[in-house]
Amino acid sequence: MIHIFLFSRRTAKPFLVLLFLLFSGSKTIAQQGAVAGHVATTDSQAAMGVGVALRGTTVGTTTDAQGNFAIDKIRPGTYQLVVYLVGLEPQEQRIAVEAHKTTRADFVLRESATRLQEVVVQGTRSQFKADLPSATLRSSTPLLETPQNIQVITEGLLKGQQSFDMSEAVARNVSGVTAQEHWGNYTRLNMRGARIAPFRNGMNVESTWGPLSEDMSFVERIEFVKGPAGFMLANGDPAGFYNVVTKKPTGVNRKAVTFTFGSFNTYRATADLDGTLTTDGKLQYRLNVMGQLKDSWRDYEYNNRYSIAPVLKYKFSDRTSLTAEYTHQYSRMSAIGSAYVFSARGYKDLPRNFTIADPDLEPSDMHDNSAFLLFEHQLNSDWKLTAQAAYFRYNQVGSSLWVKSVDENGDMQRTTSSWDAQNNSKFGQVYINGTVKTGTITHRILGGLDYGDKEYLADWNQYFELDQNRPFNIYKPVYGFAESGVPTFDRSKPLRERAGGNMLSQRYGAVYVQDELGFFENNLRLTLAGRYTKARTQQYATVMENEKLSPRVGLSASLSSNTSLYALYDQAFIPQNGVLADGGKVKPITGNNLEVGFKRDWLHGRFNTTVSVYQITKNNQLVSDPNSDPSQNFSLQLGQTKTQGVELDVRGELAKGLNLMVNYAYTDSEITKDTDASRIGLKVSGYAEHVTNTWLTYTLQKGPLQGLGFSGGYQWQLNRFPWFVADGTPGGLPDYFRLDGGLSYQLKKISLGLTINNLLDDYLYAGSPYDFDYNGSLDGYYWQTEAPRNYRVSIGYKF
CATH class of the missing domain: 2.40.170.20 (TonB-dependent receptor, beta-barrel domain)
Incomplete structure (x- = not known):
């Protein structure tokens, strides 16, 4: 049996220790800085999914759909900022990070947007992980900092498994999700002991026998939100829901x-x-x-x-x-x-x-x-x-x-x-x-x-x-x-x-x-x-x-x-x-x-x-x-x-x-x-x-x-x-x-x-x-x- 008491005597001690460590290290934390910038191609198109990291550390991120990136909580000092993508030669900039300031660093890749897409096809940058929720989940908090278990099935993972629609083994990609028997026209997924509601682009589209199972051809990602999420809906099962995010224009031809x-x-x-x-x-x-x-x-x-x-x-x-x-x-x-x-x-x-x-x-x-x-x-x-x-x-x-x-x-x-x-x-x-x-x-x-x-x-x-x-x-x-x-x-x-x-x-x-x-x-x-x-x-x-x-x-x-x-x-x-x-x-x-x-x-x-x-x-x-x-x-x-x-x-x-x-x-x-x-x-x-x-x-x-x-x-x-x-x-x-x-x-x-x-x-x-x-x-x-x-x-x- 598993029992959870957030503020019981048994769990209070670890939280007090955590608070003590945070207080004791507040002087160092308060002196942190950040770096932000933009990565583009030679034809001025945004470079999406490009890795950005501080050489010699475990700190890094990837560019978003607009080519932007941001890394915070960096100790003041001088670093080598590296931009990399499998199949391309890395580029570097030497940057100085100051306390309470954001250092700007922009890059222009030596490839056009078309060439970059060819590199992505040939390369194998991480296809399984997402760092941010979609805008349809309303939250701008990174998944790492969100106080909830949210798992994202990316388009790359779906393509690699050759899934045609929601009913075809999509559930395998998230812990505890199982596909139940179905009538053929819609998908029933259970998680945490109950049927979870289907959302599309942040809208709760659940009906007793629906909606029609989404085809993966127009799906960008699928987000599984575990447990209730009041920022999306309260009148539903507390087991959670999944959110199908459809493909949108990127501005890249x-x-x-x-x-x-x-x-x-x-x-x-x-x-x-x-x-x-x-x-x-x-x-x-x-x-x-x-x-x-x-x-x-x-x-x-x-x-x-x-x-x-x-x-x-x-x-x-x-x-x-x-x-x-x-x-x-x-x-x-x-x-x-x-x-x-x-x-x-x-x-x-x-x-x-x-x-x-x-x-x-x-x-x-x-x-x-x-x-x-x-x-x-x-x-x-x-x-x-x-x-x-x-x-x-x-x-x-x-x-x-x-x-x-x-x-x-x-x-x-x-x-x-x-x-x-x-x-x-x-x-x-x-x-x-x-x-x-x-x-x-x-x-x-x-x-x-x-x-x-x-x-x-x-x-x-x-x-x-x-x-x-x-x-x-x-x-x-x-x-x-x-x-x-x-x-x-x-x-x-x-x-x-x-x-x-x-x-x-x-x-x-x-x-x-x-x-x-x-x-x-x-x-x-x-x-x-x-x-x-x-x-x-x-x-x-x-x-x-x-x-x-x-x-x-x-x-x-x-x-x-x-x-x-x-x-x-x-x-x-x-x-x-x-x-x-x-x-x-x-x-x-x-x-x-x-x-x-x-x-x-x-x-x-x-x-x-x-x-x-x-x-x-x-x-x-x-x-x-x-x-x-x-x-x-x-x-x-x-x-x-x-x-x-x-x-x-x-x-x-x-x-x-x-x-x-x-x-x-x-x-x-x-x-x-x-x-x-x-x-x-x-x-x-x-x-x-x-x-x-x-x-x-x-x-x-x-x-x-x-x-x-x-x-x-x-x-x-x-x-x-x-x-x-x-x-x-x-x-x-x-x-x-x-x-x-x-x-x-x-x-x-x-x-x-x-x-x-x-x-x-x-x-x-x-x-x-x-x-x-x-x-x-x-x-x-x-x-x-x-x-x-x-x-x-x-x-x-x-x-």
């Missing part, structure tokens, strides 16, 4: 195309066009397009997609810009739910290619549209104003496939129902970031307003039983509906009329204020924040109104320029519906997160390790009222669950050409309060007790085979608890181990890649015992298989 083919008749083409539309560079654009045909290892299954994502950015000045972005995704797939397999005998009772799908069933079509408008204005060197609005519209016309019963002899009764759905969401955000000083204390201020309005409605009301004239036997399957005919759905009425009461919606408004106080030249940082949220939630016919003030307290201390400790307390709440026997008002679930952690950068900032220990307690969970009438319409608000664990994330560049990502998580989630005492101590569904992953890449830097790369990694999950089982039973799932590997070759502008997944060709699956009769007894099993050994080959060209 560059283009790339990639073609991929592979197992299961997979064909995919992407194009990424980036540049300027005017000679002064004020009007910039980014266009990403993708087309894909992909079958499955199971017959009659497919998922064909295309997407288009244009972005325009206009820079009114160096301080003010307006960005307009539109994304359209389309997917045509086999009947939703066909990935599930059922049997009365047990898991693995059927071959991996078995399917309950049928060639006569109609496909499901999904259109996912989103539009963003982003305004950014730098008020002065210390303050920035950001305003963002977004509109999402998702339309689905299709059906779901399920099973009513299955007998020991294999006779199965399949069912299908309509699943036409629509999701409409509107968001608005206005926030301001700034820095002020009061005496020796630095204040990083964040304040803002949030608005969200989400509505999901669906037609599930048209239901058909298949196989009425003859049973469908899973051991001797015969496909087609020649005798009974193909069921048809009536779509003559508008969806809203057909949906009836099948509607879920939420409207909320919130105000948030945060002050990060920096002491001793910002080596000790205290975060004090609060978020007031008012939400109106409708779940089918029940309407709930909640308002809550959620506090946030964080403490982060820099032991050196590359090492920090942190502690955090944050809250979230989840609206829920129910009826109490005494007529009282149902309270929302409240989640409290206690967390401590350690972060360290190594090798001039190219490599990072993060360790976190946490405990999440959810209160006010509803349970059935044992004293209510036989209809069981009443609930008691007594339930509580507790999730606790340890997480380790390691990522970055170990040496030239050698990049590593490795993570591990221990998770324990159980019921701690319940009206039924026998349930106390049972596991909460939807996690694996131990999860560890690795991904390693190495690219030859010299010799005749320069540019040849090797990659490989595994996913390993032990003691898995199915998310669908609510009674805490393990579900009989075996441990999970998957090994993947690949080769790559980069020659100037051309790149080749080969990825082989499931190298050991294991029968991999996830599932759960199932109650076909809905009488409380588990009389069957369902599961989803993963693909057998399969390959993907990609050919890319940059120009």
Whole structure:
């Protein structure tokens, strides 16, 4: 058992020692200086991702998208400042750092922007590590100093693994994240014992069955924020969320195309066009397009997609810009739910290619549209104003496939129902970031307003039983509906009329204020924040109104320029519906997160390790009222669950050409309060007790085979608890181990890649015992298989 008490007697001593060291060293700290500058190419373009370091020290950083860099907390003295990038000759400047001053140092690389891109293609600068959160997370605090565990999956890591969309092994890159069974149209990721909410560009786009899984062709990075984060949202699960950040214009003219083919008749083409539309560079654009045909290892299954994502950015000045972005995704797939397999005998009772799908069933079509408008204005060197609005519209016309019963002899009764759905969401955000000083204390201020309005409605009301004239036997399957005919759905009425009461919606408004106080030249940082949220939630016919003030307290201390400790307390709440026997008002679930952690950068900032220990307690969970009438319409608000664990994330560049990502998580989630005492101590569904992953890449830097790369990694999950089982039973799932590997070759502008997944060709699956009769007894099993050994080959060209 892991227990965390931030200010207990046991943890007070280390904090007092830390404070003593900071006070005793305050004289030295107060005399520190800084260096800042800009790195450009010979054609005056910003040089992004270039390493900057002080020779002979462990202090370093990389340039941002604008070519800027800054290094603080430097002792006064004379240094050699080095600018380096694999494949280029380093440049140096001799600088003098003075106390309380920032020394300026600018560089012009001897290459043009085009040449620099060629070098980046040939080189292998760290592709796995990020130093700053995206602007969509609102915080300007470096990840090393942030009092929270935030892990970033970079574009380079996604490309190296040849991931197509969110559902394809993205979870392996962050500790404790697991992908649960899915319907095929959206991705469900669990972390810290619960489903985490999907965000896109800082907007919470979660719906019960959505959004459509994002294609990686237009994704810049994915940020996993562990635990609640009041600066983003309070009315959500305290387990955390992930934020998909889409590609934006960089102001550098560059283009790339990639073609991929592979197992299961997979064909995919992407194009990424980036540049300027005017000679002064004020009007910039980014266009990403993708087309894909992909079958499955199971017959009659497919998922064909295309997407288009244009972005325009206009820079009114160096301080003010307006960005307009539109994304359209389309997917045509086999009947939703066909990935599930059922049997009365047990898991693995059927071959991996078995399917309950049928060639006569109609496909499901999904259109996912989103539009963003982003305004950014730098008020002065210390303050920035950001305003963002977004509109999402998702339309689905299709059906779901399920099973009513299955007998020991294999006779199965399949069912299908309509699943036409629509999701409409509107968001608005206005926030301001700034820095002020009061005496020796630095204040990083964040304040803002949030608005969200989400509505999901669906037609599930048209239901058909298949196989009425003859049973469908899973051991001797015969496909087609020649005798009974193909069921048809009536779509003559508008969806809203057909949906009836099948509607879920939420409207909320919130105000948030945060002050990060920096002491001793910002080596000790205290975060004090609060978020007031008012939400109106409708779940089918029940309407709930909640308002809550959620506090946030964080403490982060820099032991050196590359090492920090942190502690955090944050809250979230989840609206829920129910009826109490005494007529009282149902309270929302409240989640409290206690967390401590350690972060360290190594090798001039190219490599990072993060360790976190946490405990999440959810209160006010509803349970059935044992004293209510036989209809069981009443609930008691007594339930509580507790999730606790340890997480380790390691990522970055170990040496030239050698990049590593490795993570591990221990998770324990159980019921701690319940009206039924026998349930106390049972596991909460939807996690694996131990999860560890690795991904390693190495690219030859010299010799005749320069540019040849090797990659490989595994996913390993032990003691898995199915998310669908609510009674805490393990579900009989075996441990999970998957090994993947690949080769790559980069020659100037051309790149080749080969990825082989499931190298050991294991029968991999996830599932759960199932109650076909809905009488409380588990009389069957369902599961989803993963693909057998399969390959993907990609050919890319940059120009």
